Amino acid sequence: xxxxxxxxxxxxxxxxxxxxxxxxxxxxxxxxxxxxxxxxxxxxxxxxxxxxxxxxxxxxxxxxxxxxxxxxxxxxxxxxxxxxxxxxxxxxxxxxxxxxxxxxxxxxxxxxxxxxxxxxxxxxxxxxxxxxxxxxxxxxxxxxxxxxxxxxxxxxxxxxxxxxxxxxxxxxxxxxxxxxxxxxxxxxxxxxxxxxxxxxxxxxxxxxxxxxxxxxxxxxxxxxxxxxxxxxxxxxxxxxxxxxxxxxxxxxxxxxxxxxxxxxxxxxxxxxxxxxxxxxxxxxxxxxxxxxxxxxxxxxxxxxxxxxxxxxxxxxxxxxxxxxxxxxxxxxxxxxxxxxxxxxxxxxxxxxxxxxxxxxxxxxxxxxxxxxxxxxxxxxxxxxxxxxxxxxxxxxxxxxxxxxxxxxxxxxxxxxxxxxxxxxxxxxxxxx
Amino acid sequence: xxxxxxxxxxxxxxxxxxxxxxxxxxxxxxxxxxxxxxxxxxxxxxxxxxxxxxxxxxxxxxxxxxxxxxxxxxxxxxxxxxxxxxxxxxxxxxxxxxxxxxxxxxxxxxxxxxxxxxxxxxxxxxxxxxxxxxxxxxxxxxxxxxxxxxxxxxxxxxxxxxxxxxxxxxxxxxxxxxxxxxxxxxxxxxxxxxxxxxxxxxxxxxxxxxxxxxxxxxxxxxxxxxxxxxxxxxxxxxxxxxxxxxxxxxxxxxxxxxxxxxxxxxxxxxxxxxxxxxxxxxxxxxxxxxxxxxxxxxxxxxxxx
Numbered sequence: 001x002x003x004x005x006x007x008x009x010x011x012x013x014x015x016x017x018x019x020x021x022x023x024x025x026x027x028x029x030x031x032x033x034x035x036x037x038x039x040x041x042x043x044x045x046x047x048x049x050x051x052x053x054x055x056x057x058x059x060x061x062x063x064x065x066x067x068x069x070x071x072x073x074x075x076x077x078x079x080x081x082x083x084x085x086x087x088x089x090x091x092x093x094x095x096x097x098x099x100x101x102x103x104x105x106x107x108x109x110x111x112x113x114x115x116x117x118x119x120x121x122x123x124x125x126x127x128x129x130x131x132x133x134x135x136x137x138x139x140x141x142x143x144x145x146x147x148x149x150x151x152x153x154x155x156x157x158x159x160x161x162x163x164x165x166x167x168x169x170x171x172x173x174x175x176x177x178x179x180x181x182x183x184x185x186x187x188x189x190x191x192x193x194x195x196x197x198x199x200x201x202x203x204x205x206x207x208x209x210x211x212x213x214x215x216x217x218x219x220x221x222x223x224x225x226x227x228x229x230x231x232x233x234x235x236x237x238x239x240x241x242x243x244x245x246x247x248x249x250x251x252x253x254x255x256x257x258x259x260x261x262x263x264x265x266x267x268x269x270x271x272x273x274x275x276x277x278x279x280x281x282x283x284x285x286x287x288x289x290x291x292x293x294x295x296x297x298x299x300x301x302x303x304x305x306x307x308x309x310x311x312x313x314x315x316x317x318x319x320x321x322x323x324x325x326x327x328x329x330x331x332x333x334x335x336x337x338x339x340x341x342x343x344x345x346x347x348x349x350x351x352x353x354x355x356x357x358x359x360x361x362x363x364x365x366x367x368x369x370x371x372x373x374x375x376x377x378x379x380x381x382x383x384x385x386x387x388x389x390x391x392x393x394x395x396x397x398x399x400x401x402x403x404x405x406x407x408x409x410x411x412x413x414x415x416x417x418x419x420x421x422x423x424x425x426x427x428x429x430x431x432x
Numbered sequence: 433x434x435x436x437x438x439x440x441x442x443x444x445x446x447x448x449x450x451x452x453x454x455x456x457x458x459x460x461x462x463x464x465x466x467x468x469x470x471x472x473x474x475x476x477x478x479x480x481x482x483x484x485x486x487x488x489x490x491x492x493x494x495x496x497x498x499x500x501x502x503x504x505x506x507x508x509x510x511x512x513x514x515x516x517x518x519x520x521x522x523x524x525x526x527x528x529x530x531x532x533x534x535x536x537x538x539x540x541x542x543x544x545x546x547x548x549x550x551x552x553x554x555x556x557x558x559x560x561x562x563x564x565x566x567x568x569x570x571x572x573x574x575x576x577x578x579x580x581x582x583x584x585x586x587x588x589x590x591x592x593x594x595x596x597x598x599x600x601x602x603x604x605x606x607x608x609x610x611x612x613x614x615x616x617x618x619x620x621x622x623x624x625x626x627x628x629x630x631x632x633x634x635x636x637x638x639x640x641x642x643x644x645x646x647x648x649x650x651x652x653x654x655x656x657x658x659x660x661x662x663x664x665x666x667x668x669x670x671x672x673x674x675x676x677x678x679x680x681x682x683x684x685x686x687x688x689x690x691x692x693x694x695x696x697x698x699x700x701x702x703x704x705x706x707x708x709x710x711x712x713x714x715x716x717x718x719x720x721x722x723x724x725x726x727x728x729x730x731x732x733x734x735x736x737x
Contacts, residue, residue, distance in 0.1 A: 075451060087485050146520065151513050359522060 006245070006259075017428060020111025020257030021268040021368050022103030025377035026213075026250045026355045029080065030106060035372050037354065038206055041381050041401070045248050046231040050215040054197030057136055058222050059231045062250025064213050065265040067124035067136050072136040072258035087405050089169060091287050094130030097165040100210035103179050104166060104204035107206065112269060115171065121204035122174035123167055124193040126185030126360045129159035132216040145155035158399045162210050173324040174202055178431045179360075181429055182196035182415030183323070184211065184280075184318030186254070187363025190423055191278040192271025194260045203263040206255055209364030213251025217359075221249065224288060226325055237357070238349035240333070240397050254365035271428040272371040277308025282419025294335025297321075301339045301410060310408060315346040316423075317406035321414045322350030332412065333391050347406070349398040363413040367423055374427035378403040384423045433526075436465055448521035452482045454543050460522045469549065472523075474541055479518045480538075499538050501569055525549070530635050537565060559584045561627065569630055571643040572622060575600055578620035579668075582627050587672040591624035597662030612660040617694050621684045622648055622701070624668045629680050629703055637677050644705045649679065653697025659690050670699070678704040 023030055026044025027037035037044065048061035068416050074090040083102045085093075093101070104412060122209045137153035155161060160178045167176045175196065179185045186209025193205035211217060221227050228246040230236030237248045251364035264271060281303065290296075305312060319334060322329045329350075336348060352358075358365050373380055378401075385399045413425045437445070445464070449457050456478025457463060459471035465511050480501075481492045483654050489507030490499060503506050507515070535541050543560075561582040567573055582591045595612050602610035635639050661665055670684040680701045686694040 073450065085512075086487065087483075091510070148517065151510050151517075 005134040006068045010201075014200055015261035016194050016197045016275045017227040017261050017264050018256050018272045018275065018371050019259045019264050020107040020109075020113070020255070021272060021366075021371060022097040022105065022107035022110070022253070022255035023368060024064060024067075024103045025252040025254065025365060026064060026207070028196040029064075029102070031067060031110065031372070032371070035376060038351065038369060038372060038380050039376075039378055040399075041354065041383050042251065043233055043353075043383060047231065047233065050217075051219075052280065056215075056219065056220060056222075056324075057229050058227045058237060060228060060233055060248045060249060060356075061213065061218060062252075062358075064099065064250075064252045065385055067095070067099065069132075069214065071193045072133055089229065090342075092161070093165055094133050094161055095214065096127045096130060096210040096214040096251065096253065097156075097162050100127075100162055100208050100255065101169060101296030102165060103205065103210070103255040104208070105254040107257050108170070110270075111259070112267075113204070113257070118183050118206060119171045119173050121172055121206060122196055122202045123163055123170075123172045123176045123206045123208065124179065124189035124196075124414060125163035125206075125208040125210070126179040126181075126364065127159055127162035127176070127210045128180075128212075128217065128360045129158045129161055130217075131213050131220075133211055134216050134314060135216055145175050152232065152341045165290075166206075166208065172191045172206070174205070175323035180240060181214075181419040181421075182417060183321070183359050183362055184415040185360035185363065186365070187411070187421035188280060188419075188424060189365065189411035190256060190258070190275070190364055190367050192421075193256075194275045194278055195409045197258055197260050198258075202260075203258045204239045204257060206362055207258055207367075208253065208255050209358065210253035211251040211359050211361045213249070217251060218249030221247070221292055222410070228292070228324065235384055237353050238352075239322035239324040239329050239353045239382055240348075240389055241324075241385045242387040242389045242394050244315040244324045244326060244329060244389070246325050247328075247352065247357040250358050250361075252358060252360075252361060252365070254361060254368045256364060256368055256371070274375040274426045274428050275423065275426040276310065276426045277304050277306075279307055279422050281381070281420045283420065285418050286418055290329055290331040290414060291418060292327070292334065294331040294338065295334070297332060297335035297412060297414055297422070301335065301412070304410060305339075308424040308426075310424065312342060314342045314408050315340075315344075316368075317347045317349075317373065317409040318347050319352045319370050319373075319380065319409065319411045320382075321362070321412045322351075322382075324350065324353055324425070328414070330391055332414070333389075333395060335397055345394065345396055345401070346410070347379055347398050347404065349380050349394050350384075352429060353382050353383035353385075363411070363421060363423075366413070367411050367425070370409055370423075370425050373406055374409065374425060377427075379404055379406060385394040395413065435460060447512060448518055449479070449482075452478045452518075455694060456482070463523060469546065470575055472545055472549065475522060475561060476545060477573060479515055479522070480505070480507070483507065483515050483518075484509075487530060491654065500536055501538065501541070505538075507547055510669070534559075534631070536568065537633055540567070552705075558693065559631075566627065570626060571642065571646070572623050572626070577615060577623065579623055581629075583622060584628060584631055589593075589624055589628040589670050591620065591627075591668040592611070593620055593668070594665045595662045602662070612662075612666070614656045614694065616667065617656070617660070617686055618651065618696065620666065621668050621686060621694070622699065623683050625670050625680070625684070625699055625701055628670065628672065628682070629701055631663060633675060639677070641703050642705070645705055646701055649702040650702040651696060651699055653695075655695045656693070657695070658688070658693050659693055660693055664688050666693060673698070678702050680723065692728060724734075 027036035044062045112141045134157035179188045190207040193207040196202040228236040281300040283291040286289040412419045438644040459474035462468045667687045670682040674681040684696045684701045
C-alpha cells in the first residue's frame, strides 16, 4: 500500500512543541518520581489486593499509589493532600477523571499557563470511562429503582466523562473531544492535538489519557487470556522476553501540553520536546489479534517518518507499544524489522514492562515518558528480560541502561481492532 | 401504628443515611416505627448537614427558618436533588419534581414534609409567606414592600399589611394627617399579584420567570372607597382571571376592618425575559378591556407576535 504524502507543504505548517507534562502513574505521581523510576528501572507493578481472591487467576497490577477508592462513593475516596477538590468537583468524577485532574494541575503548573491561556486552549482526551461506576450505577438502577440512580450516574461513568470533567473544571473553551480507539486512544489524542496546532487552529491543546485502575477495568481482559498470570512483580510484565505471558493492567493519567512553537517562545516557556510528525493506520485484519506481519504498524511508522520529513537513519529510539503479550510483541517486532529493513536499527524498549499497560492511557503516558528521555538524555530500559525472544534478533532491545540517548524517536501504539498510531518526536536543544 | 423495621429495612435506611450523624439515623427509625413527627426536623436537618459543603457561608446549626437552601446554605441544585433522594428513601416519601421546585427555604421544606406526612393538603390550606420569605422572592424590598403576609391558594392570593405609621411618605401625605395613599394601596395589590406570578406561573407555564422580569402593564376599573390610617390592617385579595404567556390578568379587592377600601376590575402584569420596554407598553395597549374581550394575542417567547 502506498504511503500517503504530506497533503500540506511543510513550510505552511506551524511547528509544535510540548511545554508541560503531568503524571499520575504506577511509577510515580509527578515528573521527578517518574523520571527516577525510568532511570533506575523501578517497577510500578505489585500484587494487587483487589485480585487477592483465589478464583482470580491474575494477581499483578500497576497500582496507583496514594489514591484509594474503597467504595463507589466519592466521599470515601482519598488522594494526595496537595490536590484540593470540592464536593461539587468530585461528585461527577470517576477515578480516571480524578487522576487526570491531578495530572492536569501538574501540566498547567509546569507549562506556566495562566487561567486565560488555559481557557483559550483545546482538549483532546482519551479514556475507556469508568466501567466500575457504570456497573454500580446500573446495579443501583436495577435493584433499588430508577429514581435511586445517582444524579451524576452518567456523567461519572461514560467514556466522555474525562473531557466533560476536565473542560468544565479548567474552563477550557476551545475544541474538546474524546477518543475511543482502544489502546491507541490517547496516542490518537496527541496526534489530533498536534494537527490542530499544526494547522493553525489552536495555540495550545492538552492531550490527556486516563484510566481507572481496578478489577472492573482490568479483569475483563482475562477472558481473552490477554493478562499475565505471573505473581512476581519482578518477572512480569516482560515485553520481548521468551516467557512473556500477557500484559499487566494499570491506570492513572498523563497530560501533555502541546503548543505552537512561536507562541511558546514568545512567552518564554520551557520546551520539553518537539512533535515532528505522526500517522495513523488500521490493520483491517481482526477484532482482537494484531496482523502477525505487523503490516498496519509498519505503514504507520513509515507514514510518520514521511510526515516528519526524516530518514530512517535519523531515528535513535522506538518506545514500542509492546504490551508483553505473545502475539502483540511479535507483531510489532516484525513491523520494526520491516520498517528498518536496511542497516540502521534504532534502540527499542517497552516502558510497559515497568508501568503495566494503561490501555487508553498508554499512548499519552508513553509520549510523556519519551519527552523525559529526550529532555533528560537517557534511553528507557525494557525491564525484566532474562531470555530475549529469538524473534528479536537483529533488533537492539535495550535490556540494560546504556549511555546512548535519543535525539529523534518514535512512539508506537496499537489497539484492539488493529488501530495503529506512530508519533515522531525530536529533542529540543539550543533553540532548534 | 407502623410495624417494626426489619433487618433489611435497617440496612437500607443506613445506606440512605450514609455519612449522616447517628442521631439522624435514630430519628429516622423513630419516625418510621412510631410515626414521631418531632423526629422529622432532626432527619431533615441531619441530611442537609451531611450534604452541606464545608465552605458554606452559613452553618446549618446557625441557620434561621428563612434561610434559602441554595443561596444561603451553599447547596447547588444537584445537591438539593441528593438531599431529596435521601429524604425520600429514608422517610419513604415521594417528592415530585414540581413540588421540589417550590421549595426554597428550610422552613418551606419542613412545612412541606409535615403536610405531606400528616396528609394535610398544602394546597387546601394555601401556602404561607412571611414578610421575610416575601423579601426573598419579590423584587420589591423595604421600604417599598407593602406586605406582611401572603397566603397563596390555587388561583387566589391573599395578602395583609398593617400600616405602621412611620412609612416615609406619610410624613407628607398628608402633613400632620397621615393617610395611606390610594396609589400605594394599588401598589400593594400589585405586589400581591406579583407574588402569584413568581410562585405559580413558572409551574403552570413550565418556564422560569425571574423576579426582575415581572412588570406592571395596566389597571382598569379601579375604584377607591375609603381611606386607611396607621394601625389599620389592609387585606388584599386577588383572583386570577386569565394566565396566558406573557400576561396574567387579575381582579382584586382591598378591605379593612370588614369595609371595602378599593376594587380593581382588571390588573394586568406582564412577565418574561424577552419583554422590552415597548413590548410591555404594547401589552398595556392590548389589555384594554374592549380588546381583551377578544382573544389575547399570543406573544411567543422570542418576542414575535
